[in-house]
Amino acid sequence: xxxxxxxxxxxxxxxxxxxxxxxxxxxxxxxxxxxxxxxxxxxxxxxxxxxxxxxxxxxxxxxxxxxxxxxxxxxxxxxxxxxxxxxxxxxxxxxxxxxxxxxxxxxxxxxxxxxxxxxxxxxxxxxxxxxxxxxxxxxxxxxxxxxxxxxxxxxxxxxxxxxxxxxxxxxxxxxxxxxxxxxxxxxxxxxxxxxxxxxxxxxxxxxxxxxxxxxxxxxxxxxxxxxxxxxxxxxxxxxxxxxxxxxxxxxxxxxxxxxxxxxxxxxxxxxxxxxxxxxxxxxxxxxxxxxxxxxxxxxxxxxxxxxxxxxxxxxxxxxxxxxxxxxxxxxxxxxxxxxxxxxxxxxxxxxxxxxxxxxxxxxxxxxxxxxxxxxxxxxxxxxxxxxxxxxxxxxxxxxxxxxxxxxxxxxxxxxxxxxxxxxxxxxxxxxxxxxxxxxxxxxxxxxxxxxxxxxxxxxxxxxxxxxxxxxxx
Numbered sequence: 001x002x003x004x005x006x007x008x009x010x011x012x013x014x015x016x017x018x019x020x021x022x023x024x025x026x027x028x029x030x031x032x033x034x035x036x037x038x039x040x041x042x043x044x045x046x047x048x049x050x051x052x053x054x055x056x057x058x059x060x061x062x063x064x065x066x067x068x069x070x071x072x073x074x075x076x077x078x079x080x081x082x083x084x085x086x087x088x089x090x091x092x093x094x095x096x097x098x099x100x101x102x103x104x105x106x107x108x109x110x111x112x113x114x115x116x117x118x119x120x121x122x123x124x125x126x127x128x129x130x131x132x133x134x135x136x137x138x139x140x141x142x143x144x145x146x147x148x149x150x151x152x153x154x155x156x157x158x159x160x161x162x163x164x165x166x167x168x169x170x171x172x173x174x175x176x177x178x179x180x181x182x183x184x185x186x187x188x189x190x191x192x193x194x195x196x197x198x199x200x201x202x203x204x205x206x207x208x209x210x211x212x213x214x215x216x217x218x219x220x221x222x223x224x225x226x227x228x229x230x231x232x233x234x235x236x237x238x239x240x241x242x243x244x245x246x247x248x249x250x251x252x253x254x255x256x257x258x259x260x261x262x263x264x265x266x267x268x269x270x271x272x273x274x275x276x277x278x279x280x281x282x283x284x285x286x287x288x289x290x291x292x293x294x295x296x297x298x299x300x301x302x303x304x305x306x307x308x309x310x311x312x313x314x315x316x317x318x319x320x321x322x323x324x325x326x327x328x329x330x331x332x333x334x335x336x337x338x339x340x341x342x343x344x345x346x347x348x349x350x351x352x353x354x355x356x357x358x359x360x361x362x363x364x365x366x367x368x369x370x371x372x373x374x375x376x377x378x379x380x381x382x383x384x385x386x387x388x389x390x391x392x393x394x395x396x397x398x399x400x401x402x403x404x405x406x407x408x409x410x411x412x413x414x415x416x417x418x419x420x421x422x423x424x425x426x427x428x429x430x431x432x433x434x435x436x437x438x439x440x441x442x443x444x445x446x447x448x449x450x451x452x453x454x455x456x457x458x459x460x461x462x463x464x465x466x467x468x469x470x471x472x473x
Contacts, residue, residue: 072146104118195252227363230317276343286307310366314364334427348398388408388411
């Protein structure tokens with residue numbers, strides 16, 4: 001049958017391309033910067049909030065104008081009826097300014113069998129009185145101790161807070177060709193246009209055409225089915241094709257209907273913390289300029305070929321969109337060390353991830369799907385494959401001057417999502433976060449009442465599902 005022979009011939013030619021291309025050592029233009037490198041530089045510069053200082057034996061978390069702020073915990077036994085008044089006298093004597101107070105039942109007294117009371121107090125005292133103030137409390141109360149304040153780096157709570165997540169690590173390079181198209185777009189973004197329409201030049205469209213046509217011929221054999229399905233929908237509904245570069249406005253509207261993701265224009269590579277925080281809100285920060293015509297098959301920085309061909313088809317898949325958001329949610333309030341690890345996870349999954357489908361390894365990473373040379377190399381016999389394990393992946397050395405020597409293979413997006421959630425729960429934070437899609441905001445679950453409210457909403461959802469099952473039955 002002619003169709004079968006055509007398909008066989010096509011498959012043979014793809015394999016031949018892979019073999020020949022790897023053998024020819026396809027040149028690789030080193031990336032100028034990566035998300036991982038930026039996370040390392042942020043950590044080295046100490047960009048997040050500093051930890052508590054320590055004065056003497058007592059933890060101090062803030063010093064200003066000759067005073068220090070202390071967090072103090074102490075217990076009063078049931079037998080010491082006057083204990084509370086005596087502790088109050090200590091505060092009065094040292095002119096301690098009380099900022100916050102909480103109490104709760106403590107352990108049971110050995111003699112009376114009644115509960116002791118535990119107190120938490122935050123107060124300001126003169127810096128020279130710190131040690132004697134604490135020692136005076138120890139004379140009238142039990143189990144007196146100071147605890148450090150857990151300082152958490154700032155993170156956005158509402159989607160409008162993403163306006164503050166605009167720390168650019170790389171942007172338009174003045175040493176670049178002055179006619180490079182990126183210079184045209186920066187003024188539009190600087191004026192705050194949400195998703196400005198871009199009039200691409202004939203040369204830019206020709207660059208897009210060459211990239212699109214070349215990659216489109218190898219996608220059917222090398223890309224995962226979620227990517228192929230998303231690309232086909234984009235071709236039907238958003239004008240994807242060789243003849244024109246899609247506009248972000250239409251693409252963003254398409255994504256919102258499919259998975260709730262939306263696009264925001266950015267003029268370069270954001271800091272790792274800001275970029276990951278955006279994902280928590282299902283917002284993808286996206287460039288609009290296109291790579292230079294002199295190097296159409298690779299760009300050292302993200303451009304619209306990378307975004308539109310690499311990322312967007314995958315973000316149209318619900319499971320992958322959820323996986324991407326999980327990485328963003330895990331980054332909120334995380335330490336600089338954890339941001340570096342999460343950036344590495346992002347690099348080896350969202351950018352350079354592989355997955356198994358029907359016994360064959362396929363590509364789903366945007367860095368692969370927008371780079372002809374590395375896509376062919378990644379699915380050849382050259383690199384090493386490892387199963388996706390977040391603990392190992394998060395510390396894997398990366399390579400940005402040549403192709404990756406190691407790629408991580410996920411069993412499925414659902415499996416990767418479960419592993420990612422398990423890894424996220426190990427990140428040390430004094431709270432958890434929950435995304436509210438109705439208000440596009442984040443709720444910090446740091447109080448029992450908030451958790452109870454979240455459970456109430458979950459119960460309402462379960463009632464709807466239970467009703468639906470009854471009707472089907």
